[in-house]
Amino acid sequence: MGTVHPFTKTILSTSEDLIIVLDDTGKILNKNNAWKKMKQTNEYTLLMTENSSFIDLLESTHNYEQLDSIQKVLRGEIDEFQQEFTGSVEENHYCYLFRIYKLRLSSNRIGAIIIYSVYKKHAVANSEVTSILESMTDAFFSVDKHWNVTYINEYGKTLLSNVHPSFNYSNSESPSLIETEFYPFLQQVMLEKKTQQQEIYIPSIPTWFEVKAYPRAEGGLSVFFHHIAERKNIEKDLRSFAYYDFLTNLPNRRMTYDILQNKIKNDDPFSFFYIELNGFKLINDMYGHARGDALLVDIANFFNQIIQVDKVVARVGGDEFAIFTDEVNKEQLSIIANKLIQEFQQTSESMSVPSIPLSLCIGISRYPEDAPDTDLLFRYANLAMYASKKRNDKNFSFFERSMIVELERNVNIENELHGDLKETSIHFVVQPQFNSITNAVIGIEVLTRWIHPKYGYITPPEFIEIADNSGRIEELTKYLISEVFSKVARWIRDYGFDKPVAINITPKLLGNRKFFNDLIHFIQYYRIPPQMIDIEITENANLNTDQSILDNIAFCRKHGIRLSLDDFGTGYSKLADLVDFQIDKLKIDKYFVDKIGKETNAELILHTFMNLAKGLKCDVLAEGVETKEQVDYLNSLGLTYFQGYYFSKPISLDEFEQSYLQSN
Numbered sequence: 001m002g003t004v005h006p007f008t009k010t011i012l013s014t015s016e017d018l019i020i021v022l023d024d025t026g027k028i029l030n031k032n033n034a035w036k037k038m039k040q041t042n043e044y045t046l047l048m049t050e051n052s053s054f055i056d057l058l059e060s061t062h063n064y065e066q067l068d069s070i071q072k073v074l075r076g077e078i079d080e081f082q083q084e085f086t087g088s089v090e091e092n093h094y095c096y097l098f099r100i101y102k103l104r105l106s107s108n109r110i111g112a113i114i115i116y117s118v119y120k121k122h123a124v125a126n127s128e129v130t131s132i133l134e135s136m137t138d139a140f141f142s143v144d145k146h147w148n149v150t151y152i153n154e155y156g157k158t159l160l161s162n163v164h165p166s167f168n169y170s171n172s173e174s175p176s177l178i179e180t181e182f183y184p185f186l187q188q189v190m191l192e193k194k195t196q197q198q199e200i201y202i203p204s205i206p207t208w209f210e211v212k213a214y215p216r217a218e219g220g221l222s223v224f225f226h227h228i229a230e231r232k233n234i235e236k237d238l239r240s241f242a243y244y245d246f247l248t249n250l251p252n253r254r255m256t257y258d259i260l261q262n263k264i265k266n267d268d269p270f271s272f273f274y275i276e277l278n279g280f281k282l283i284n285d286m287y288g289h290a291r292g293d294a295l296l297v298d299i300a301n302f303f304n305q306i307i308q309v310d311k312v313v314a315r316v317g318g319d320e321f322a323i324f325t326d327e328v329n330k331e332q333l334s335i336i337a338n339k340l341i342q343e344f345q346q347t348s349e350s351m352s353v354p355s356i357p358l359s360l361c362i363g364i365s366r367y368p369e370d371a372p373d374t375d376l377l378f379r380y381a382n383l384a385m386y387a388s389k390k391r392n393d394k395n396f397s398f399f400e401r402s403m404i405v406e407l408e409r410n411v412n413i414e415n416e417l418h419g420d421l422k423e424t425s426i427h428f429v430v431q432p433q434f435n436s437i438t439n440a441v442i443g444i445e446v447l448t449r450w451i452h453p454k455y456g457y458i459t460p461p462e463f464i465e466i467a468d469n470s471g472r473i474e475e476l477t478k479y480l481i482s483e484v485f486s487k488v489a490r491w492i493r494d495y496g497f498d499k500p501v502a503i504n505i506t507p508k509l510l511g512n513r514k515f516f517n518d519l520i521h522f523i524q525y526y527r528i529p530p531q532m533i534d535i536e537i538t539e540n541a542n543l544n545t546d547q548s549i550l551d552n553i554a555f556c557r558k559h560g561i562r563l564s565l566d567d568f569g570t571g572y573s574k575l576a577d578l579v580d581f582q583i584d585k586l587k588i589d590k591y592f593v594d595k596i597g598k599e600t601n602a603e604l605i606l607h608t609f610m611n612l613a614k615g616l617k618c619d620v621l622a623e624g625v626e627t628k629e630q631v632d633y634l635n636s637l638g639l640t641y642f643q644g645y646y647f648s649k650p651i652s653l654d655e656f657e658q659s660y661l662q663s664n
Contacts, residue, residue, distance in 0.1 A: 017032075025053075027054070054114075160180070190221060195213070269328045273364055277319040280319040431648060434642050445536070447504075510552060519533075
């Protein structure tokens with residue numbers, strides 16, 4: 001149990017008021033000498049002994065209002081409470097002021113000090129009460145039922161004179177509260193006779209006050225108030241953090257939701273642009289997040305400059321922005337979208353970095369035509385944005401119902417990928433790679449195929465992207481490895497097969513050490529020489545940007561696994577990547593092969609590729625070769641390794657065995 005502070009003991013011994021000190025359970029720790037001076041006993045004095053429960057005493061005498069206030073103080077819900085009551089003390093009928101204050105005991109527990117100031121009706125508070133009121137950190141005043149100020153502490157005088165210049169307190173003249181901003185609230189408390197609390201803004205200062213008003217039994221009010229400007233500033237900052245993007249100072253996704261919901265509530269038609277920056281991730285990866293953040297600020301400024309008064313721009317994601325406008329006509333919206341795209345294209349050249357162009361990709365949904373609520377408008381505009389990413393004719397799309405069908409298709413595909421892959425119709429084929437001079441097979445690339453019972457042929461880019469985004473790419477790739485390695489192990493045993501087996505690894509999987517540990521396990525389990533495994537990575541993997549990727553590539557090198565750079569020439573690889581990672585093979589993308597005999601610039605680039613490969617001392621293989629003309633031209637450059645329909649289409653593992661292993 002806590003003990004009473006020495007200062008509190010001094011008050012107990014000197015005050016003429018009736019004072020009780022309670023611990024955190026409501027038991028009486030101490031009571032002052034004023035209780036002993038009472039000439040006659042009553043129901044309280046008989047029970048008022050130390051260690052007795054004052055809570056039980058109030059409950060037994062049905063004094064529930066005081067009981068409730070004491071319990072709130074002890075629970076920490078309020079710091080103080082006061083109210084005037086009428087009652088009998090000794091033989092006289094008196095009014096008394098009941099006050100309770102939170103008290104921190106020496107044991108750091110929370111107790112309470114209760115003061116009964118007994119006086120005849122309309123008596124002025126005694127000097128002890130005045131001393132307490134003057135020492136409080138709150139401003140305080142009391143008024144009678146006629147709005148006359150009956151008492152005000154010095155702090156209250158100072159603050160009220162700031163609230164209203166005409167409020168000049170003097171002993172001879174009671175100032176009026178009617179002209180102050182406090183009056184409407186205090187009038188309500190006076191009428192309702194119910195304790196209330198309110199935050200009141202005073203524009204003349206300007207500042208905020210928290211005001212607590214307590215009705216008095218004979219009419220009038222006791223009022224406590226204090227500055228809360230600092231708290232309000234903190235709340236303002238928190239609101240800013242909650243509703244504005246810290247980097248660009250644009251409204252964020254949360255505020256965008258609120259604005260749109262208000263527009264929907266008012267049934268105001270509007271259109272919603274969902275915008276993504278194509279190329280931004282590469283800038284972050286290759287030049288760092290500081291450069292990316294500076295670019296986002298420039299882009300936010302661009303949007304603020306180009307949009308008109310009737311439009312609002314917000315940042316709703318990492319490289320995603322939103323614009324909403326009251327315009328709903330599709331023709332006018334198309335004009336707006338085209339203007340955004342064209343002007344951004346001109347401006348972004350000065351904002352971007354060399355070799356990485358930026359562009360906008362926009363999806364548009366409309367209220368109420370497309371959706372009845374904010375969530376769907378976001379979702380549908382996002383669907384339209386992704387649809388525009390797949391199109392080559394323009395960089396914006398309006399939401400269409402058919403997009404929902406496509407989304408459902410993607411969801412169904414994703415769900416099947418999360419099941420047992422052996423139960424799907426996913427299977428694997430290989431495309432042989434040839435030496436055009438000897439016409440011998442120099443290796444194979446493993447490809448995944450899916451002929452779905454409902455959707456038919458699903459292209460690899462579609463389901464691999466879904467697997468990558470849904471987190472199933474690791475299981476799909478390990479399923480491929482297990483199926484193919486078991487077959488390759490038998491080819492090694494039965495036919496002495498020793499050609500490289502190329503497996504494509506997505507950029508997301510490159511940073512996954514667990515996957516590469518499992519890969520080594522598969523190699524050892526099936527007893528396949530590591531040098532036969534050729535990991536193909538796409539050029540946009542950005543090898544230098546992720547330490548986990550660097551570590552995994554070094555891990556593969558340590559175990560003798562080969563490394564090929566796929567789709568070479570179409571991405572943004574730095575030459576340093578080719579030097580630092582000792583690429584074994586460059587695979588020239590079909591895009592350049594198709595240009596042979598058609599575009600001189602493409603042929604010049606092919607010359608450059610061959611010279612680069614010679615300098616790096618790595619092999620070069622051309623993909624997508626379909627004509628003899630292409631083969632002859634590439635042979636003239638010194639390139640002899642090919643993959644494409646001119647030599648062989650992708651075939652099943654059994655067909656490869658029959659055609660290229662059993663026949664030899």
